[in-house]
Amino acid sequence: MRQSLAIRLLDNDWAGPGLISLMAIAVISILQPAFLSPFNILVLLSAIAVNMVVALGQLVIIGVGQMNLALGALGGLVAICFVGAIEVLGVPAPLAIVLGLLIGIVAGMANGVIIARTGISAFIITLASLQIFKGINLGITKAQPFYGVPDSVKQFGNTAVFGSIPWLILPAVLGAFCLWYLFRHLRIGRYILALGGNRQAAELSGIDTTGTVIWAHALSGLFAAAAGMMLVARLQIGQPTIGDDWLISSFAAPVIGGASLSGGHVSVAGTFFGVVIIAIITQALVLFSIDPFVVQIVLGGLILWAVGINRFREWRLSKLAIQGA
C-alpha cells in the first residue's frame, strides 16, 4: 500500500522536478547557508514569479502543439507601452495595467487568427510577429529606457510580506491556478489539449479548432503582458530589452516539467518546478563563483541533467507498470 502510494506520487509529472528542486535546495543550503537567508529567498521568489508567468505563456501554446517565438518581444512591447503610457500620456497606473493586458490579448489574438486562418505554422507567424513587436518597441523607445515608473508600481515589485514573500508572487500564483483550473475543469482547456494531442481527432469530434488556437494565443499574450509589467515593477525601469532572453527558459521550464513539445500534455505544477530548477541553477552558478566563460555550458548541462532525471523517472515507472500488469 505504502509502495503504491509512493508510485502514485512519482507518477505525477511534477514529482521528478519537485524532487530535484528539493535536493538542490538541500545541497546548496548546506554548502552556502546564505542561500536560505530571507533576502535571498526574496530574490529567488521574485525571479521565480516572473519566470513562472513567462513559462505559463509558453505552456498554453505548447499545450496546443505549437510554439510562440514572439512571447518575449510581446512582453517587452507591453512593458514599454505600460511605462510609456504612464510617463508620456499621464495614464494612471491601474488603467495602464489594463491597457497593457489588452495589448497582450489583442496581439496574441492577432497571432492566433493569422495562424488559424492561414494554416501557416505558428513557428513562422510568431517569428514574423516577433520582428514586428520588437520593431515597434525600438521605434517607440529608440532603445532608450522609460524611467517614469510610479512609486506604487515600484513598491509592488520590490516589497514583501512576511519578510521574504514578494508581492510579485501574487500574479504568478493567480495565473498558475487559473491555468490549472482551465486545463482541468474548463471546456476550452480540454479543447486545447485535445487539439494538441491529435488535431484530426479533435476536428472529427467537432471541436472549433480555429477558435481554440485563437484562445490559446490570446491567453499566451495575456501572460506575456503580465510578465512584462511585472518585470517593469521589479526593475523599476521600462527597458526596451525586457523579454529578449525569455525564449530558452520559456521552453525549458515546461519541458523539464514534463510537457510534450508535440502538444496535448502539459503540467502547471511540473512547469513550476521547472522554473524553480532553472532559478536555483542560475543562482547557484553565481553563489559558487563559476567562471563567467563557462556559465552557459554548466547551465545547459544542468538543464539536460534535470530533463534526463525526469525522463528516467518516467521510463522506470512505465517499466514498473508493465511488470505489474
Added chain:
Amino acid sequence: MRNSILKSGLAMLAVAGLASPALAGSDTKVALVPGGPHPYFAAWEQAGKDAMKDFSLAAGDYRVPQKWELSQQSQLLESLLTQGYNAFLIFPGDAVGTNAVVQEIVDNKGIAIATAGCLKDPTPALFCMGTDTGNSAYLGTKELIKAMGGKGRIAHFTGFLVDPNTQLRIDAVKKAADETNGAVTVVQVIADIDAPQPAEEKINAYLAAHAADVDGIVTTAWVPAVTAANSLRKLGDKRIKMVGIDHDEVVIKAIKDGFVNGTMLQNPYGQGYLGSYVLNKLRGGCKLKDDAPWKSNALTKKFVDSGTVFVDASQADNYVDAMRAITKTILANFEKDYMTCS
C-alpha cells in the same frame, strides 16, 4: 538623460564652429549602427542628426539591429549599403567576425570606422574610435580602491561576453587590483548581464549571499551599473563602495544620494558626432596620416580615445560639461593631428 543629450547636442552646435567649414551639399550618407539595442547608443541618434546639419551631410541616420546578433547586424549593414549609405560608424558585433561585412562595405566604395568598440587587426575599417575601455575600467577600479581605503574585496559586474571590450575590462580591473600587492582582490566576476533580467537576478543573488564579503563593486557595463545601484539602494548599504559606468539617471541619482561613489563617463555623443565629421572629411578627399598619434590596444594599432572621465557627487549635476569639453578638444585638433587635407 534625453535632456542631457539635447544639451550636449546644442553645445556641439557651438563647437562645430571650431571645425573646418562644412562641405556644401556633401553626398556623404552616414549610417550609425550599434551592435544591438542598448541605451548607451541612444546619443548616437542626436549626434547623427547634428552632424548632418552642421556638416551638410546627405544623411546621418541611426539604425539599430533588432537583436545583439552578428548576423542581424551584418544583414542590416548590407541593406544600408544597398540603400546608398557610403559611410559607416559601426559598433562591431564581433571583433573579428564584423570584418567580413566591413570588407564588403569597402569593396563597394564605402568607408567605415569601428566606433565604441574595435575590430581586430588586420581590418578594413579606417581606424577605431571609442572609449579606451581597458583604461576606463582600470581608472574606475583605481577610484574604487581609493574609496575603499586601499584594501578589501571587489566584485566586478560586466557586460556581454561576445562584446570585444568585456575581456579588456576584466583584465584591467584585475590589473588595478594586482597593483595593490594583495591588499585588494577581485573575488567575483559576473558577466553576460548587460540585460535587465539576468542582471537583476544575478546581482541580487550575489549580494544576498555575499554582501558582507565584499567591500567594493565596480561595474563596467550600463545595465549592471543601473541594477547594482538599485540593489545597494534597496539594501540601504553605504558600506559597500561602488564605481559605475555611463550616465544613466539611476546611477547619477545614486551618486547624489551617496549609494554610489562615482561613475566612469564615456562619450557616446562625441563618438557619433566626431565620427560623422571624420567620415565626411575623408570622403571629401582628406587622407589619414600614418604618423598620427594613434594609440593602440589589444585589438588594434589605430585607436583614437574618445575620452573618459570620473564623475563623483561634486560633478553629478554638470557631467554634461565634462563630455562637452572632451568632444570640443578632440574636434578642434582632429584634422591637424590625424588627417592631411589638400
